[in-house]
Amino acid sequence: MKFDLEAKTVALALALTVGTAATAQAHTTTDVASGLVSGFLHPITGLDHLVAMVAVGLWGAQLGNPAIWVLPITFPLVMAVGGLLGVAGVELSYVEEIVALSGIALGAAVAIHLRPPLWIAAVLVGVFAIFHGYAHGRELPHAADPLAYGAGFVLATGLLHLCGIAIGLLVQWPFGERAVRACGAAIGCVGFYFLLGALGVKG
Amino acid sequence: MRRLLQLLGLTLLVAGWPASAHAHLVNTRLGDFYGGMLHPLTGVGDILPWLALAVLAAFQTAERARWVVVMFPLALFAGTASTLLWPSLPFVPYAGIALIAIVGLAVAAGIRLPVLVLAGLGVIVALVDGYQNGQAMVPSTDHWLFISGVAMIGYVVMTLVVALTLAFLKGRGGWREIALRAGGSWIAAVGIMALGLQLAMPATS
Numbered sequence: 001m002k003f004d005l006e007a008k009t010v011a012l013a014l015a016l017t018v019g020t021a022a023t024a025q026a027h028t029t030t031d032v033a034s035g036l037v038s039g040f041l042h043p044i045t046g047l048d049h050l051v052a053m054v055a056v057g058l059w060g061a062q063l064g065n066p067a068i069w070v071l072p073i074t075f076p077l078v079m080a081v082g083g084l085l086g087v088a089g090v091e092l093s094y095v096e097e098i099v100a101l102s103g104i105a106l107g108a109a110v111a112i113h114l115r116p117p118l119w120i121a122a123v124l125v126g127v128f129a130i131f132h133g134y135a136h137g138r139e140l141p142h143a144a145d146p147l148a149y150g151a152g153f154v155l156a157t158g159l160l161h162l163c164g165i166a167i168g169l170l171v172q173w174p175f176g177e178r179a180v181r182a183c184g185a186a187i188g189c190v191g192f193y194f195l196l197g198a199l200g201v202k203g
Numbered sequence: 204m205r206r207l208l209q210l211l212g213l214t215l216l217v218a219g220w221p222a223s224a225h226a227h228l229v230n231t232r233l234g235d236f237y238g239g240m241l242h243p244l245t246g247v248g249d250i251l252p253w254l255a256l257a258v259l260a261a262f263q264t265a266e267r268a269r270w271v272v273v274m275f276p277l278a279l280f281a282g283t284a285s286t287l288l289w290p291s292l293p294f295v296p297y298a299g300i301a302l303i304a305i306v307g308l309a310v311a312a313g314i315r316l317p318v319l320v321l322a323g324l325g326v327i328v329a330l331v332d333g334y335q336n337g338q339a340m341v342p343s344t345d346h347w348l349f350i351s352g353v354a355m356i357g358y359v360v361m362t363l364v365v366a367l368t369l370a371f372l373k374g375r376g377g378w379r380e381i382a383l384r385a386g387g388s389w390i391a392a393v394g395i396m397a398l399g400l401q402l403a404m405p406a407t408s
Contacts, residue, residue: 032246069381073311073388080395087399137399146400147300150393151247158389 035145039152042136043160048099048194049132051187053157055106056125057164058180058187062110062171067118071125072161076154078126079133086137095135096198102128103191110184235345239283239352242336243360247393248299249332253357255306255390256328257364258383260321261372262310267318268365271325276358278326282333283350286340299331300401304394310387313380329357 043049053075060071085092105124108114116124136153167183170176243249256275260268306328309316316324336353340346372379 036247069378069385073385076392077311077388077395080392080399083396084399087403145246147246147248147251147303147393147397150396150400151251153396154389154392157392158385 031145032148035148036152039149039154040156042153043156047190048103049135050160051190052099052102052106052128052132053160054164054167055103055110055184055187057161057166058110058168058183059106059121059125059164060161061165061168062113062180063115063118063121067121068165068168070118070122072158072165074122074126075129075132075161076157078129079136079157080150080154082130082133082135083137084133085130086134088137090134092131092134095131095138097195098128098131099135100191100195100198102132104188104195105191107184107186107188107191111181111188112184113181235348236352236355238344239336239349240356241352242339242349243332243353243356248303249336250360251390251393252299252303252306252328252332253360254364255303255310255387256325257361258368258387259306259310259316260325260361261365261368262313262380262383263315263318263321265369267316267321268369270318270322272358272362272365274322275325275329275361276354278329279333279357280350280354282330283337283353284346285330285334286337287346290338292334295331295334297398297401299335300394300398302328302331302394304391304398307387307389307391307394311384311391312387313384333357 043053056071056075060068063071106128109121168180171180243253256271260271306324309324333353337350340349368383371383
């Protein structure tokens with residue numbers, strides 16, 4: 001009986017594959033794939049953005065419930081709004097400086113184990129998310145498939161938060177707590193490096 | 204030995220299947236049915252709101268979710284068929300992306316909806332997505348097979364995701380709904396960002 005079921009499953013899968021090969025190409029899947037890949041790579045290829053997104057996850061994990069989920073939910077949503085502003089061509093000042101500052105502030109918050117009220121943490125993360133989204137929005141390539149690009153972009157952002165949360169869960173152990181705070185300090189240093197660059201101090 | 208023969212028989216069947224099956228499908232044009240089934244799965248524009256809607260339905264009670272399971276494929280059928288009457292409605296792409304953001308936000312907020320609102324939202328999503336899928340039909344497509352395929356995959360996806368979400372939510376730990384709501388926020392963010400891109404460069408999408 002089980003064998004019959006397996007055979008039928010294989011046969012159905014084959015029939016689906018054979019029957020749909022040509023018609024399924026009605027969607028330009030190459031556009032979808034390239035949109036997904038370019039969107040996914042976009043947040044990862046900028047170190048200043050990357051460390052800030054990891055810091056959001058780290059801070060959320062350090063603050064515990066409900067911050068552990070409020071902050072990573074807030075960031076992508078508000079970032080998307082910032083992205084809209086960037087795409088629309090709205091002028092915001094000091095974007096690179098504030099993006100770098102976000103790394104410093106979030107890294108420092110993790111390093112000194114800052115525990116503000118949840119709404120303050122959410123507002124802080126939301127403000128930084130606006131500028132991160134705006135910076136991405138201004139740099140957006142002419143994506144062949146905007147939806148696929150957006151999906152890849154948000155997925156990468158969310159996964160960076162999850163990376164931060166996964167590292168942040170180490171706080172359950174004394175050594176892990178120190179390691180997480182060290183990560184925060186390192187993120188702050190990266191932010192400071194980018195701030196110097198944005199201010200034109202470093203070569 | 205008998206099992207070995209059965210396996211051998213299956214192997215021969217598998218090896219011999221593609222050519223004959225292809226010819227058969229071309230002759231009967233049943234491929235358009237499978238084309239309709241697969242079409243919504245080849246882009247993120249359909250599957251994202253479907254997933255969000257199924258999770259939103261599961262957030263309500265199972266009794267309410269059943270209305271979406273029933274209404275969704277019917278409206279999907281109607282939406283796909285409507286392209287035969289109105290082949291090019293310019294606002295539909297924007298509506299489709301806006302719906303991704305709206306349904307995603309509803310999941311992120313974890314809101315509880317009256318059954319009429321839930322079913323109505325499901326019908327609107329299905330009509331819009333169905334219409335967008337219907338636009339992929341060409342004159343040589345067997346329209347009714349394609350439309351039936353789209354409705355069928357809508358029914359399958361909606362039923363499976365609602366059932367899986369309900370089962371997932373019954374597990375231990377308060378994090379389960381939170382994880383799904385976080386997923387909803389991601390879907391909403393995709394919708395918001397894609398809407399901006401669509402408005403900024405409608406010609407390329």
